[in-house]
Amino acid sequence: DAGVTQSPTHLIKTRGQQVTLRCSPKSGHDTVSWYQQALGQGPQFIFQYYEEEERQRGNFPDRFSGHQFPNYSSELNVNALLLGDSALYLCASTPKPGSYNSPLHFGNGTRLTVT
């Protein structure tokens, strides 16, 4: 049973560039959430996708956008990269939204470094 998979594992970009991160949810899950984890901090919620729509959004600027595909996989796009965007980006999946007592299943993350 495949868990949550993310690609790439590491990425180095230059300020001003754009980046796309990818996530495949755990088998049987249809809801994907994205988190940003800066060094030494807890994860911060970016947004959640369900049924190919953004359902919830955290306090992140419009430079952060996403997409969900019919097979439930998801992409996170970040435009006009800033040095402060350097972080570990985590994808998490759940069977469905609205289950506040359902644990999140996390991938290993993508480490983004902006220089």
Add this chain to the structure above:
Amino acid sequence: AQSVTQLDSHVSVSEGTPVLLRCNYSSSYSPSLFWYVQHPNKGLQLLLKYTSAATLVKGINGFEAEFKKSETSFHLTKPSAHMSDAAEYFCVVSDLSTSYDKVIFGPGTSLSVIP
């Protein structure tokens, strides 16, 4: 609104001695509470969860936590630390006001285990 406080940013114990990682929360509703562990450059793994059933919750790898409503606490314990327990630990709260899976992470506690 919910919030989570992890009282220690860093805890150091000797191998074979007990572990105590402290977590206090605030919630307007009956909360669900989780502990996740994160090893270096890895995603988060669920250790255990409390969802209004038994107040003493047993998790993986010998960890357990006790929900104390009167103290608004959900401290994580383990009788005997192992070297492999060295990692970052996050206490997480969600409740009916969370909407979907926009859970709230604590700032994390880094656990060191001394041989």
